[in-house]
Amino acid sequence: xSGVTQTPKHLITATGQRVTLRCSPRSGDLSxxxxxxxxxxxxxxxxxxxxxxxxxxxxxLERFSAQQFPDxxxxxxxxxxxxxxxxxxxxxxxxxxxxxxxxxxxxxxxVT
Amino acid sequence: xxxxxxxxxxxxxxxxxxxxxxxxxxxxESDYYLFWYKQPPSRQMILVIRQExxxxxxxxxxxxxxxxxxxAKSFSLKISDSQLGDAAMYFCAYRPNSGxxxxxxxxxxxxxxxx
Numbered sequence: 184x185s186g187v188t189q190t191p192k193h194l195i196t197a198t199g200q201r202v203t204l205r206c207s208p209r210s211g212d213l214s215x216x217x218x219x220x221x222x223x224x225x226x227x228x229x230x231x232x233x234x235x236x237x238x239x240x241x242x243x244l245e246r247f248s249a250q251q252f253p254d255x256x257x258x259x260x261x262x263x264x265x266x267x268x269x270x271x272x273x274x275x276x277x278x279x280x281x282x283x284x285x286x287x288x289x290x291x292x293x294v295t
Numbered sequence: 296x297x298x299x300x301x302x303x304x305x306x307x308x309x310x311x312x313x314x315x316x317x318x319x320x321x322x323x324e325s326d327y328y329l330f331w332y333k334q335p336p337s338r339q340m341i342l343v344i345r346q347e348x349x350x351x352x353x354x355x356x357x358x359x360x361x362x363x364x365x366x367a368k369s370f371s372l373k374i375s376d377s378q379l380g381d382a383a384m385y386f387c388a389y390r391p392n393s394g395x396x397x398x399x400x401x402x403x404x405x406x407x408x409x410x
Contacts (some may be wrong), residue, residue: 212394225400286340
């Protein structure tokens with residue numbers, strides 16, 4: 184158990200809809216990262232938050248947004264969903280003093 | 296931009312044999328980390344082994360070892376005495392050693408273990 188939790192585990196929704204994925208980082212970790220994994224591909228970095236502030240942006244679509252709250256949990260919002268957004272979305276957390284990022288179990292999103 | 300390349304989409308190995316998975320990367324940084332992650336059918340990301348770029352000695356974790364060639368920007372994973380439980384996707388990943396930075400992943404290698 185990495186200590187990172189993600190909800191929900193699975194999400195099935197229709198095109199055009201909006202969903203919110205939630206992540207609670209490991210206790211004490213200030214950084215939260217979001218990654219997208221499509222169809223047995225490698226993980227693509229989407230966005231990073233550090234202590235409530237956006238730290239880095241990767242290949243994140245304009246339809247996607249995220250935030251980190253004062254209790255350090257983070258939410259990834261996906262809107263105007265398309266079939267191609269179907270993927271596994273991972274959250275990871277970490278701290279500057281450690282090399283490792285700790286991954287949550289992922290949320291599998293299916294857009295029909 | 297940093298990139299990570301895994302040139303073997305699929306590999307197979309006989310149980311108890313040894314297999315090597317390849318990874319190359321491109322970066323202008325001199326201080327960084329390299330990782331191998333395992334993703335079994337459960338989809339959980341499991342850290343297998345890491346290597347700090349400043350260390351010349353290759354990392355080893357039980358049956359897993361790496362061959363780190365910094366000048367060639369190569370980072371291969373050797374699995375010895377392969378077991379059925381080693382069957383999974385394996386991802387090579389990179390991150391610079393500059394505080395909290397995201398990981399850059401390769402596309403992965405699917406390893407099958409034949410009994």
